[in-house]
Amino acid sequence: MIEKILLADSGTGHSEEMLKALADIPSMRTASVTVLHVVPPQITSTGMEEQREKGGEILASAIQSLNLDPDRVSGLLREGDPKDVVCKVADEIDADLIIMGSRGLQRLVSILENSVSQYVFQLSSRPMLLVRDDIYVKKVKRVMVALDRSESAKQSLKLALFLLRDLKGGELILTHIDPDLTGKSGCSTGAVSEHDPVFATAIADAKRLGISYRCLSCVGKPAKELCRLADELNVDLLLLGSPERRPSIAKGLPDLDRLLGNSLSDYVRVYANCPVLLARTAT
Template identity: 45%
Template sequence: MPRFENIIAAIDGSGPTEQMLHTLLSLPAFAQCHVTLLHAVPSQTSAEEMRAAWQKGQELLAKTLQSFPAQPGVKITTQLVEGDPKVVVLQVAESLPDPLIVMGSRGRNRLMAILQNSVSQYVFQLASCPMLLVKDDAYVKYPSHVMVALNNSPAAQAAFATALDLVAGIPGAQIFLASVQLDADAQARDETLDRAIATLKSHQIGHRVLTAVGDPGTEIVRLAEESKADLLVMGSPDRRPSIARSIPDLDRLLGRSVSDYVRVHIGCPVLMVRSAQD
């Protein structure tokens, strides 16, 4: 049974997002799923402009849909909605069970993303479901080498479980376990890493252990680049209190967020996973 029953692909005409979607649908983990090609049309100042924007959206979705060949078990539909794109994506995600959001990202830094009203940054902050970000300049490859940023947090454990599902059935697939320590004197191996290795061996999945000492965000990006990982899967815990779930966490955006640093600087696609325990 696929881990993700529903994929929501935010279609804006960017090539990497569509390439990533084609790649996902070639994986055994997504052999049966429902894909929603979603495009939001912002409100226009006149009826004529609205008609033109609506027609452009229809043409974009139709062209994107035609690029996907018929695939048994996979259902692909289109959805054209009027409204703020970042709000529309979240609303559609909340209406579907077990969703995965796939969308492009220009990789703006945190402050610039806020000032320029970045759709991907807004959705990344507020979405409770996993989100796969593909930067405009990312080179999308078949994910036979998946790196997981591993620690003992619930979100990281959820990321590891997701990586297992992603590589299931892929011949010769490997999972790179990236463990970053803040202190050089810290224990080189921990129980979390040992359990992950044991799990991979029991599933007969190849692995590599990548270790580093230093700033987690910087080191995760470096390890991903040096190992030539095709995809990074990492936990992104939601630190907002429940009373503030309707607004972005500006303290987190402006502060030192590992997941946000990785989102901006990573070269490969990155799948951010959250855990209900966070």
């Protein structure tokens, strides 16, 4: 299900550590990896040459650090606006997953500061794994999935099952959070939660694959509850569905209304203290 990975490496952050953690997962060991570094345009040819040389060094260091099978990893140095180049290369190689670092900027700040990860998240239709610069990347064992009845949530479940299917000691944490309509919040676990119909397919799939699981049905503000649970349960990776964000009228323009709106995925990518994989609706 994940056969081609695009690692957008800026030379900073924890994206390389995230890829190493994924590489330890049995189902990911045959995936091919393209490590991309983008050199922004420079005013002078001398400046451009210096940036190319520096970019080449970053690529070489990243590939060496990853310590992957040489037949499965390649480096790619491109020139241009990083935001546009990442989207373009993801389409060129038909990436199943984009891994990027993120400074964890809030929505308006990310727009004003021209955030690369926010732009790619906004315009790409591919799954993205965002790794904040200020979090610690751990080995992936506890994987939490936010479920509802959306198609993108179904995709996040499929990705979680793919990651956990042969992972010894792995655990699938299924969560369903109803919006807080009564002023109360809280979670139920165990057998009571298993009766939540949203979990039915996920439980059947987990049992079929022999994956250890637990269920939590909660009431509250979904975005805040997800971040709270990820902290309390020491989650290594959080998956949630994020519908395609591109506007239907102008696919090439950022959807500012959604960027500035009350988006669950925007909140979680900023405040969750673990890597966040945003799944998309299958095309």
